[in-house]
Amino acid sequence: MQQFPLEMHHVAPGRVVEWRLRSSAVEAEGPGDPASRKASFNQDKHFTVAEESRAADDPVASWVAVTFEVTGPLDERALAQALLSFVQRHEVLRCAFRRLAGEVACEPFAPATLTLDPEHVETFEDADELSDFLVERFKRSIDTLSWPLFIMGAVVREDSATVYLAFDHIVCDGMSMPIVAREVLTAYEGLCRGEAVELPPAPSYLDFAEEQRRRYLSIDARDGRLDYWKAFMGPAGEFFPRFPLDLGVEPGRMYPIVNEASMLLDAGEAEVFEKTCLAVGGKPFMGVLGSVAVCLREAGGPGVYRGFMPVSERGRSTWTNSVGWFVNTLPIEFDASPGRDFAQVMASVRAGFSEMMTHLDVPFVRAWELLAPEEFAARSWPYPVNFFSYIDMRKCPGAERHDEWRPTTHVWSARANGACSWFQRDTDGLHMNSIYVDTPAARRTMGDFQEALRLTVQEIARSGGFRRPVALTPQRRPVRGTPLDVAAFARRG
Structure with a gap:
């Protein structure tokens, strides 16, 4: 899927x-x-x-x-x-x-x-x-x-x-x-x-x-469960982690969107990529997230990755088969500084993710309302925000029939002021779907980023680490990344 x-x-x-x-x-x-x-x-x-x-x-x-x-x-x-x-x-x-x-x-x-x-x-x-x-x-x-x-x-x-x-x-x-x-x-x-x-x-x-509101409606900004958020905001007091690359957006303005998808790894490459991640004590989503961090850094971003990550609140059994908006969003931070090899970056991702998951209980919207009330009153996030989502579709309900049913998910938004990327693993490989602002700068930035990420995860699958430069020079800059063959996917059966 x-x-x-x-x-x-x-x-x-x-x-x-x-x-x-x-x-x-x-x-x-x-x-x-x-x-x-x-x-x-x-x-x-x-x-x-x-x-x-x-x-x-x-x-x-x-x-x-x-x-x-x-x-x-x-x-x-x-x-x-x-x-x-x-x-x-x-x-x-x-x-x-x-x-x-x-x-x-x-x-x-x-x-x-x-x-x-x-x-x-x-x-x-x-x-x-x-x-x-x-x-x-x-x-x-x-x-x-x-x-x-x-x-x-x-x-x-x-x-x-x-x-x-x-x-x-x-x-x-x-x-x-x-x-x-x-x-x-x-x-x-x-x-x-x-x-x-x-x-x-x-x-x-x-x-x-109802249970969520009963537990969290009465908390205030002094509640100790918000300490993780406060530490993430730091002295600058920024609730939202900024997307670190230039998208050419003006403050307070919303833009039409670009909605595109591409394949990063085919089925065989994704299998090798997973084994490479497991060999250094990580999981495939950690490998993708670490690769994203390195590519952002190579393109001019900071060595410390700071971003939002949606996390399912369905639990292991209670809400597994329920339809609803079971998503919390949490900040994650880890070190991807120059000179760190793949195993070291993966260890940082694992540590950052483990720390994040110990603070899963406070709902994102409630933390936003309490810690950034002025921004909460606005109709959108204040500026381009760093956002990463990963789902292994092979573990979803009904996955054993996906080759026959050929289900696909589609998302759309009228306008945006930043970029969001979703990654999916299925039996065909690893895929990326991005929605971002339709500006010349964003098209260049996201095109370069997607191609650098594709080269990076392929290199990890081939050699087990970050051995080749991932930054794209103007001469190597592609028009687009590898397209997703959705027509073949739809016809298959």
């Missing part, structure tokens, strides 16, 4: 059908008393930004989506029932959000009130026209302030179908996407066989949010 822009996804043309979620409670008198449940810290901030942006006529938007394949003629009735059962199973997907007494409240509609209305949208003969349609459909259909907060549809052909679901971030995270694919397809296959499918327990994200 990979993550790459929807624009890069080759979806064969066909007839587009969508299923509109409807609740009899909405049509009757609304969802009831929304004061009974409260949004999580992540959801509250996300909803507040959407409200403020709408009021300022400066709307922000983002979505996360998943697409996957069904082989053979599609049973539309069975798919509709699988989709409805999926929404009924996950309480957060049935929620309406609204502002109430200064807080963001959410109230789920009862499963029995929900129905799906099928709608034939359009038939496409051309793949490029279909791609353009889907991109615009996702952009225009997802609205944080309107229910429902996702769309569901399929591109139907005689002998196959591509199913898609796109969500506002307020109801899910990236790790929810493999859950979506597994549950919908497992239920669909069972219905086609005439069998009842029993899925593992999936506790409600609303319960997680």
